[in-house]
Structure formats: structure tokens, C-alpha cells
Amino acid sequence: MRKTLITLALMLGLAATSGAQTMLNAAGATFPAPIYQKWFETYHTAHSNVQVNYQALGSGAGIAQLTNGTVDFGASDMPLTDDQISKMKSKVLHFPTVLGAVVPTYNVPGVSGDLNFSQKALAGIFLGHITKWNDPEIAKANPGVKLPADDIVVVHRSDGSGTSFIWTDFLSKVSPEWKSSVGAASSVNWPVGLGGKGSDGVTGLIKQTPDSIGYVELIYALQNKVPYGAVQNAAGKFLKADLAGVSAAAAGAAKDMPADFRVSITDAPGAGAYPISSFTWLLIPAQWQDASKRDAVKAFLTWMLADGQGFNESLSYAKLPAAVVTKEKQQIAQIQ
Amino acid sequence: MSTAATTMERAAPPESGPRALIYRLRHGDEVAHIVTLIFAATILLVTSMMVYELWVQSALTRTKFGWEFFWTRTWDPVFENFGAAPFIYGTLVTSVLSLMIAVPLGLAAAIFLAELAPRKISDTLAFLIDLLAAVPSVIYGLLGIFVVIPLMRTTIGPALKATLGFLPIFKGPNYGVGFLTASIVLAIMIVPYIISVSREVLLTVPRDQREAALGLGATRWESTWKVVVPWARPGVMGSVFLALARALGETMAVTMVIGNTPQIATSLFSSGYTIAAAIANEFAEATGPMHQSALMELGLVLFLITFILNGLARLLIIATERGGGRPS
Numbered sequence: 001m002r003k004t005l006i007t008l009a010l011m012l013g014l015a016a017t018s019g020a021q022t023m024l025n026a027a028g029a030t031f032p033a034p035i036y037q038k039w040f041e042t043y044h045t046a047h048s049n050v051q052v053n054y055q056a057l058g059s060g061a062g063i064a065q066l067t068n069g070t071v072d073f074g075a076s077d078m079p080l081t082d083d084q085i086s087k088m089k090s091k092v093l094h095f096p097t098v099l100g101a102v103v104p105t106y107n108v109p110g111v112s113g114d115l116n117f118s119q120k121a122l123a124g125i126f127l128g129h130i131t132k133w134n135d136p137e138i139a140k141a142n143p144g145v146k147l148p149a150d151d152i153v154v155v156h157r158s159d160g161s162g163t164s165f166i167w168t169d170f171l172s173k174v175s176p177e178w179k180s181s182v183g184a185a186s187s188v189n190w191p192v193g194l195g196g197k198g199s200d201g202v203t204g205l206i207k208q209t210p211d212s213i214g215y216v217e218l219i220y221a222l223q224n225k226v227p228y229g230a231v232q233n234a235a236g237k238f239l240k241a242d243l244a245g246v247s248a249a250a251a252g253a254a255k256d257m258p259a260d261f262r263v264s265i266t267d268a269p270g271a272g273a274y275p276i277s278s279f280t281w282l283l284i285p286a287q288w289q290d291a292s293k294r295d296a297v298k299a300f301l302t303w304m305l306a307d308g309q310g311f312n313e314s315l316s317y318a319k320l321p322a323a324v325v326t327k328e329k330q331q332i333a334q335i336q
Numbered sequence: 337m338s339t340a341a342t343t344m345e346r347a348a349p350p351e352s353g354p355r356a357l358i359y360r361l362r363h364g365d366e367v368a369h370i371v372t373l374i375f376a377a378t379i380l381l382v383t384s385m386m387v388y389e390l391w392v393q394s395a396l397t398r399t400k401f402g403w404e405f406f407w408t409r410t411w412d413p414v415f416e417n418f419g420a421a422p423f424i425y426g427t428l429v430t431s432v433l434s435l436m437i438a439v440p441l442g443l444a445a446a447i448f449l450a451e452l453a454p455r456k457i458s459d460t461l462a463f464l465i466d467l468l469a470a471v472p473s474v475i476y477g478l479l480g481i482f483v484v485i486p487l488m489r490t491t492i493g494p495a496l497k498a499t500l501g502f503l504p505i506f507k508g509p510n511y512g513v514g515f516l517t518a519s520i521v522l523a524i525m526i527v528p529y530i531i532s533v534s535r536e537v538l539l540t541v542p543r544d545q546r547e548a549a550l551g552l553g554a555t556r557w558e559s560t561w562k563v564v565v566p567w568a569r570p571g572v573m574g575s576v577f578l579a580l581a582r583a584l585g586e587t588m589a590v591t592m593v594i595g596n597t598p599q600i601a602t603s604l605f606s607s608g609y610t611i612a613a614a615i616a617n618e619f620a621e622a623t624g625p626m627h628q629s630a631l632m633e634l635g636l637v638l639f640l641i642t643f644i645l646n647g648l649a650r651l652l653i654i655a656t657e658r659g660g661g662r663p664s
Contacts, residue, residue, distance in 0.1 A: 058620030058621045060621040061621075064623075151509070153511060158617045159618065160617065160620060160621025160622060161621060162621075183414035185413055186623065187617075187618050187621060187627075188412070188414050189412035189413070189415075193597070195597060196596070197591050201591075201592060204481050205513065208481070208512060209489075209512065
């Protein structure tokens with residue numbers, strides 16, 4: 001009994017002393033969730049008075065919760081649309097945090113090496129115009145590879161996801177027909193193909209289905225040793241995705257980065273830029289009522305842009321290019 | 337206080353006023369009445385709140401598409417054109433097909449366990465079947481991906497095409513995922529419900545019934561099929577409807593094996609989509625209010641389908657009971 005009392009007293013004492021504790025609630029994208037958890041954890045170890053509770057519910061849920069004011073800040077794999085911005089109670093700033101890329105993965109019996117995909121080929125396959133593996137559009141990018149005359153089975157994500165957004169955003173940029181008939185979003189009306197739930201669902205279906213092609217996050221492909229192909233970039237070069245290529249794409253796009261950071265970097269210029277890359281963003285309100293929360297967020301963002309970026313590559317995320325970091329640091333001043 | 341005393345007191349309870357209330361409270365009847373009423377009312381409250389919430393949240397698409405929502409075949413989140421037809425079709429096809437597979441299997445197994453198997457074996461198996469009913473659906477989904485899909489592509493599909501390939505339902509390319517695969521996985525999931533409940537019901541059939549049938553010269557099978565099963569029919573039906581409800585609402589296992597393509601196709605090899613799967617897949621990332629509203633309306637449609645099917649089920653029970661085997 002006495003022990004319980006002492007423990008209770010201690011707990012009460014602790015609660016009293018940690019009154020300066022700042023608790024931040026956030027929700028949003030699942031794709032950057034591993035690095036966000038790592039950042040928030042590491043930051044909390046160094047600054048024990050700040051704790052961030054991040055719920056990886058998906059970009060849509062993050063945006064919705066921020067709109068309703070149930071979280072302090074959100075996170076999204078796609079920038080807010082004008083319509084979404086108009087629904088926000090106050091101004092929201094976009095902070096790019098890390099970069100991701102999406103890669104084409106396939107299962108073609110008899111083909112062991114990496115395949116090259118031209119922009120036309122990918123758009124044609126996903127629109128359902130290119131239906132055979134030995135189509136000239138695929139064959140001419142892969143000299144010396146013996147492609148079968150079999151039907152292509154397209155596999156896409158069935159769940160709404162940032163991965164699908166990046167993929168369809170790329171297809172919209174390289175194919176006017178895709179842009180006008182399908183468009184870019186986290187879920188779209190796919191012209192052809194089977195849907196797999198999550199990255200595991202897509203890779204599972206591809207492994208099980210001969211002659212299939214789909215797409216997954218670069219991180220997922222690297223961590224799970226999923227084979228993937230090279231994609232033709234804006235400069236006409238075939239590139240196999242890696243972290244350097246993704247950062248190069250971001251650097252290429254950084255030159256004409258809009259002031260609000262709402263930018264798509266798919267099909268970015270530059271010989272070394274991997275074409276299916278994207279930023280992912282933290283959505284931070286510009287006006288804060290609570291001064292301690294505001295200061296905590298500002299301090300965290302400053303740390304994230306400096307030390308935080310050091311964790312990226314160990315978790316297979318590409319670093320932000322220096323030019324973008326400089327611009328973001330200026331934006332922190334807008335948080336009031 | 338003895339029971340007799342209670343009964344006597346109840347004969348002349350205070351008619352009204354606070355004394356009457358106190359009297360009834362003290363004797364437990366009213367307390368039990370209120371408590372059980374509250375619990376029963378909670379169910380009604382939760383259900384009506386769900387319907388209300390779905391109704392309110394789906395206002396946008398309800399006003400925009402009206403009744404067309406039911407037969408529009410497009411589902412386009414980008415251009416905000418939504419129709420539920422492929423999802424309704426997929427939900428009905430997979431549920432009905434899974435029942436067609438699971439009911440004969442489940443009923444036969446229940447008859448064996450209740451009537452023919454030695455009691456010890458029956459009890460052990462029943463325990464294992466109850467365990468099966470508690471397996472999470474994602475496990476059944478994985479079973480579907482790693483066992484049923486390859487089997488469908490390499491064995492079941494080609495066999496069906498070779499024998500019944502002339503039927504339109506077995507035409508078209510077979511990727512291993514689709515209506516038939518989803519129905520098989522669903523059937524595997526719901527069979528334990530049918531077996532478990534049906535067995536219990538069959539076991540409650542009075543011994544006299546069997547003995548009377550045997551005494552009249554019926555064989556063991558005749559007594560089972562013509563006397564015991566008809567007697568247990570309402571309970572067996574109950575198990576089937578429980579299974580149907582599970583099949584209608586199943587999300588995870590179905591979405592893993594159905595291919596998730598919103599289309600209406602005659603071929604059972606073709607990929608499809610169900611209402612529950614679509615909601616689970618798209619809700620988290622549904623950014624536009626129109627898209628969210630369309631998903632809410634899908635939920636409402638699923639509610640409606642469940643409601644109608646349950647109503648039909650009641651009617652079926654009433655209709656079959658009229659000519660049924662149980663004396664009334």
C-alpha cells in the first residue's frame with residue numbers, strides 16, 4: 001500500500017515537473033511514416049519536452065483531419081489542391097521533407113535482366129494500347145532481349161495511395177491521352193488491369209502472374225529485393241532508380257520551385273534525373289494560437305532540415321537538395 | 337423470500353405512484369426489465385445512428401447522381417463520376433456463389449458430426465471448427481494468394497474450361513484472381529459458421545423424433561434426412577444467414593483475391609470488386625468530398641442489400657416453416 005502511494009506521489013510529481021511538455025498531434029501519409037517516426041523519436045530523445053504523436057492514416061485522412069482541426073499538422077504525398085486550400089481554416093504551408101520514387105516491376109518468364117521502358121511504352125501499357133510483350137515500342141528499347149509474344153497483365157494499386165499518385169502524375173505528364181481520360185490521383189479509374197492491395201498485394205500478384213507488370217515504391221523494391229526496370233527520362237536516357245537519381249530530379253526541379261513548394265517533379269529535366277520521383281510534404285499551419293507548440297514546430301523543422309536529413313539514406317529515402325533546404329529555412333519564418 | 341411469497345405478492349402489487357415503482361425495483365423485475373431494455377435499445381440506437389450518419393455524409397452524391405448511382409458502371413475518382421453497379425454486382429455474385437459452395441459442404445459435415453460420427457470425434461472436430469471461425473480474415477486472404485490463386489490458374493481454371501468451357505461463365509482469360517477465387521476463399525471462411533451452428537441445432541432435435549422414425553421402419557439415413565433435418569431447418573437456415581452476412585461484409589480476404597476491378601463481367605474468371613473492399617481500399621486516401629460521399633453512399637447501399645437479403649431470409653423461413661417438419 002505504501003509503495004503504491006509512493007509511486008503515485010512520484011507520478012504526480014513527475015506530471016507536475018513536466019508541465020512544460022509540448023504534445024503535438026499529427027496525421028497523414030504512410031509512405032514517409034518510417035522516417036517521420038525515426039525523426040520524432042530521435043528529436044524527442046534530444047528534446048524531451050517535445051513529443052509528436054504521428055498517425056500514419058494516409059494522406060487523405062491527414063488532409064481531412066487538418067481541415068477539421070483535429071491535428072496540429074498534417075502530412076501528404078501530394079500537394080494540396082486549390083480547392084483543399086480554400087477549405088482550410090487558416091493558411092497552410094507546404095514543407096517538403098524527403099523524396100520518394102516509384103519503379104516499374106514485372107514478371108516476364110524467360111527475361112532475367114533489367115528491362116528498359118520508354119515513356120510511350122509505359123503509357124501505352126497502362127492505357128491498354130500495348131497488349132503484347134513483344135510490341136515494337138517495348139522491343140526497340142531492349143535490343144538483344146527476347147520478349148515473349150504473350151499478353152501483358154497490368155497490375156496496379158487498388159488502395160488509394162501516394163504511390164499511385166506519383167505513377168499517374170508521371171503518366172499524365174508523358175501522355176496527353178492519359179491526362180485527359182484518366183488523370184492523376186491517389187485512386188483513378190484504371191483503363192486496364194488487376195488491383196492489388198498495398199505494395200505487398202501488387203508484388204504478390206506480379207510474382208504469381210506470368211507476363212505481369214506493376215509499380216511499387218523504390219524503398220519497397222530495395223528492401224524486399226524486388227527486381228525493377230529502368231525508365232526513360234525527359235532527356236531520353238534510360239535510368240534505373242536509385243537515391244542519387246531521385247535527388248538529381250529534385251535538384252533539377254528546384255531551380256523553378258514555386259514559392260509555396262507545391263510542385264510535381266515527375267519527368268524532371270536533367271540527364272541524371274529519375275523521372276518518376278516526388279517530394280512528400282508536411283502541411284504546417286502558418287498561424288498558431290499556442291506559442292509553445294509553434295516554437296516546438298519551428299525548432300523541429302529547423303532540426304529536420306539539418307540533422308534530420310542525415311537519417312534519410314539509411315532508411316532508403318533520398319535527401320532534399322541543398323537549394324530546396326535553403327528555401328524551406330526561409331519559409332519557417334512565416335510560421336507565427 | 338420464497339418463490340411462493342413472491343408470486344403471492346405479485347398478485348396484488350401497488351397499482352401506481354412512487355410506491356409501485358419502489359416495489360418493482362426492489363423485486364428485481366423492473367431492474368432486469370430496464371437493464372435489458374437499455375441493452376436492446378443500444379443495438380437499435382447504434383444501427384439507426386449508423387444509417388443516419390451514412391445518409392447525412394452521402395448527401396453530396398445522393399443529390400448529384402440520385403437513383404442513377406445504382407446502375408452507373410463508372411467509378412472515376414478523378415472526374416468525380418460514381419456508380420455502384422459493379423460493386424453491387426460483385427458483392428452479390430461472390431456472396432451467393434460462396435453460399436452455393438459452402439451450404440452443401442457445411443450441412444453435410446454438420447449432419448455427419450451430429451448424427452453419424454462418434455460423440456468424441458464429433459466434439460473434437462467441433463472444437464477445431466470453432467477455432468477456424470476465429471482465424472483473422474487476412475490469414476484467409478494470404479491462403480487465397482498463396483494457395484487458391486495458383487491452384488485456380490494451373491488446375492481448377494483449366495479443368496473448368498476443359499469441361500464446362502462452353503458456358504459463358506467459364507470463358508475469358510484466367511489470371512487466378514476474380515469472382516470464382518473470391519467465392520472459394522469466402523466459402524472456406526463461412527463453412528465453419530454453417531457447420532458449427534447447424535451441428536448444435538441438429539443435436540438439439542429430441543431423441544424421440546429419431547426413435548419414432550426408426551420405429552416406423554425408416555432407415556438411419558431416412559430418419560436423418562426426412563425427420564431430423566426438417567426439424568432443425570429454422571436453425572440451419574439461421575446458420576446460413578449468419579454465413580451470408582459474413583460473406584457480404586467480408587473485406588480483407590476478398591480484396592486480396594478478387595482483383596479489384598470495378599466491372600460487370602459474365603465470366604467468373606474475370607476480376608471484380610465488392611462494396612466492402614472498395615470502401616476499405618479507397619477511404620483512407622479519399623481526398624475530395626465527392627469521393628468520400630460516394631464511398632459513404634456505397635456503405636449505405638451495402639446496408640440496404642443486407643437489409644433486403646435478411647428480409648428475404650425471414651420470408652423464406654416463414655414460407656418453409658408452413659410446410660415444414662416441426663409440429664406447431
